[in-house]
Amino acid sequence: MQTGRKMRTAQKIFISFVCVMACILFYQYTLSRARYISQDLDHANGELELPPLYVITPTYRRPQWLPELTRLGYTLKHVPNLFWLVVEDAPKPSPIVTQLLKKLNIPFEHLAAQMPQKYRKMKSKPRGVSNRLRALEWIKANATEGVLYFADDDNTYDVDIFTEMRFTKKVSMWPVGLVGKLGVSSPVVKNGTIIGFYDGWNGGRKYPVDMAGFAVNIPFFLSRKNATMPYKAGYEEDGFLRSLELGGLHEIEVLASNCTKILTWHTQTRKYTPGTPVDMKKYNNTNVVKLNEFVI
Numbered sequence: 001m002q003t004g005r006k007m008r009t010a011q012k013i014f015i016s017f018v019c020v021m022a023c024i025l026f027y028q029y030t031l032s033r034a035r036y037i038s039q040d041l042d043h044a045n046g047e048l049e050l051p052p053l054y055v056i057t058p059t060y061r062r063p064q065w066l067p068e069l070t071r072l073g074y075t076l077k078h079v080p081n082l083f084w085l086v087v088e089d090a091p092k093p094s095p096i097v098t099q100l101l102k103k104l105n106i107p108f109e110h111l112a113a114q115m116p117q118k119y120r121k122m123k124s125k126p127r128g129v130s131n132r133l134r135a136l137e138w139i140k141a142n143a144t145e146g147v148l149y150f151a152d153d154d155n156t157y158d159v160d161i162f163t164e165m166r167f168t169k170k171v172s173m174w175p176v177g178l179v180g181k182l183g184v185s186s187p188v189v190k191n192g193t194i195i196g197f198y199d200g201w202n203g204g205r206k207y208p209v210d211m212a213g214f215a216v217n218i219p220f221f222l223s224r225k226n227a228t229m230p231y232k233a234g235y236e237e238d239g240f241l242r243s244l245e246l247g248g249l250h251e252i253e254v255l256a257s258n259c260t261k262i263l264t265w266h267t268q269t270r271k272y273t274p275g276t277p278v279d280m281k282k283y284n285n286t287n288v289v290k291l292n293e294f295v296i
Contacts, residue, residue, distance in 0.1 A: 058131030
């Protein structure tokens with residue numbers, strides 16, 4: 001009898017021990033899980049608190065079209081709270097570009113805005129103006145806060161520049177590498193203030209800067225009812241910045257360590273001539289036909 005009681009007592013103690021350990025482990029798991037959820041929420045809230053960036057990319061059909069959009073897209077994927085406005089110089093958006101944008105999984109709007117015919121006849125065509133104007137129309141109709149930036153698809157970007165431009169109050173500027181005969185286009189900065197511009201071609205411009213070298217606060221842009229971009233090759237940036245009616249160079253914020261670093265590069269992919277048309281007699285019903293859609 002005593003032996004039986006001892007066994008039952010031992011079993012009760014063992015069961016009690018197991019229950020206590022299970023409770024402890026469950027409690028630790030719950031605390032750990034709560035910590036991870038809290039960290040995720042903190043991270044998400046941190047992103048939500050960041051002012052949105054609206055990146056405007058004009059593009060057009062050419063052999064290096066998809067490779068350049070792919071390269072830029074995988075850079076932008078590293079930037080939180082970003083919205084990508086991709087605007088084609090075409091009658092309507094191309095399905096192959098829409099497919100790429102969906103794959104990249106960046107919040108985007110895919111638009112089209114064809115250059116007016118009268119400008120297509122010019123020797124120096126104002127490329128990208130119709131695209132950018134269409135994107136600015138979209139911003140006027142859909143955005144209320146954040147910063148806008150013109151990011152051409154043939155440039156190279158250090159992700160740090162997106163971090164720096166995000167809190168632009170009016171207009172911010174920084175250097176762009178591989179531009180013109182001087183090799184760089186940049187504001188000239190002294191004691192933290194812009195006193196002029198360093199660029200290989202002035203052309204009578206008030207703001208001789210590259211399109212990749214400035215960002216604009218959206219509420220400030222929306223307050224400038226006459227803000228626009230001219231159809232004038234070489235004067236697109238200058239015309240747009242003039243239309244913002246800044247009170248002087250002192251209102252422009254200086255980024256990239258007082259313009260001592262280059263975080264954007266006007267790399268430009270070399271031009272490719274269109275490939276030889278596919279010999280349909282030889283390659284019909286093969287993968288070559290499909291591949292030709294990607295290389296234009």
